[in-house]
Amino acid sequence: MTNSELKQKANEVRKGIVTSVHSAKAGHPGGSLSAADMFTFLYFEEMNIDPKNPKMEGRDRFVLSKGHTAPGLYSVLANRGYFPVEDLTTLRKLGSYLQGHPCMQETPGVDMSSGSLGQGVSAAVGMALAAKLDKKDYRVYTLLGDGEIQEGQVWEASMFAGAHKLNNLCVIVDNNGLQIDGKIEDVCCPYPIDKKFEAFNFNVINIDGHDFDQIRKALADARACTDKPTAVIMKTTKGKGVSFMENNAGWHGKAPNDEEYATAMADLAAIDAQLKEGN
Numbered sequence: 001m002t003n004s005e006l007k008q009k010a011n012e013v014r015k016g017i018v019t020s021v022h023s024a025k026a027g028h029p030g031g032s033l034s035a036a037d038m039f040t041f042l043y044f045e046e047m048n049i050d051p052k053n054p055k056m057e058g059r060d061r062f063v064l065s066k067g068h069t070a071p072g073l074y075s076v077l078a079n080r081g082y083f084p085v086e087d088l089t090t091l092r093k094l095g096s097y098l099q100g101h102p103c104m105q106e107t108p109g110v111d112m113s114s115g116s117l118g119q120g121v122s123a124a125v126g127m128a129l130a131a132k133l134d135k136k137d138y139r140v141y142t143l144l145g146d147g148e149i150q151e152g153q154v155w156e157a158s159m160f161a162g163a164h165k166l167n168n169l170c171v172i173v174d175n176n177g178l179q180i181d182g183k184i185e186d187v188c189c190p191y192p193i194d195k196k197f198e199a200f201n202f203n204v205i206n207i208d209g210h211d212f213d214q215i216r217k218a219l220a221d222a223r224a225c226t227d228k229p230t231a232v233i234m235k236t237t238k239g240k241g242v243s244f245m246e247n248n249a250g251w252h253g254k255a256p257n258d259e260e261y262a263t264a265m266a267d268l269a270a271i272d273a274q275l276k277e278g279n
Contacts, residue, residue, distance in 0.1 A: 008272070010037045011268055013036045014036050017032045019088055029071065030239045038174070046060075048060045058136065061124070061139075062142070065148060066117065070102050083109075112124070124141070128168050143172045146177065146190060150187075150188045170229070178249040180252045204230070241271060245264070
């Protein structure tokens with residue numbers, strides 16, 4: 001896909017995020033929006049997947065370690081064809097297969113249930129090791145929050161991955177700089193993130209997480225690395241695309257009301273118009 005097409009898809013993913021969280025009257029829009037471009041590239045360009053066969057044996061795996069940003073994952077899965085986009089409005093509803101955190105038993109395309117922060121990366125490391133032991137060539141991707149990496153289990157898993165040279169593992173950190181209590185550097189500073197992963201024997205790549213050229217090159221470099229796992233540290237804007245949510249920690253885990261929803265969708269419609277003018 002061209003960058004223009006990817007930007008249009010990412011904007012549709014953002015619309016799905018805002019719509020689903022508004023419908024649920026609960027959820028986590030900020031970190032879902034900041035990761036929307038990476039979600040889009042992974043599912044529309046990078047990963048070997050088949051929406052018509054979600055359990056395809058040789059598929060690449062994705063683990064949403066920051067499981068509270070399920071609205072972002074659900075929106076990209078729906079837009080990729082795993083289930084109807086219309087179902088996004090059932091987010092967190094009783095009986096829905098789109099619960100507040102991903103459930104692998106219920107949701108097509110979800111490879112691992114997640115939500116307890118710090119644990120998803122361990123599951124991803126296990127999947128990557130399993131591929132090595134079974135002599136399979138699938139790759140494993142996992143997305144972490146920058147607040148999430150304050151969890152000690154993240155570094156235990158990283159030490160194991162580096163020691164076992166799991167070059168089929170790509171850890172992506174969404175460095176939007178904010179967590180539920182405010183700036184990550186004020187809550188429990190994890191910087192420098194890149195140097196920490198380097199110390200655990202990772203191939204480390206720093207990028208702008210909203211630049212598709214940089215995303216494309218980073219993931220290509222990750223595939224080309226043969227002797228260690230890769231960590232992609234992507235600098236992003238929390239709430240990206242919605243004016244009043246951008247760089248606002250208050251939108252970490254809050255749903256827009258009707259008026260805010262209308263404003264958010266107008267913001268995204270304006271982005272649509274700009275993208276069409278650019279074509």
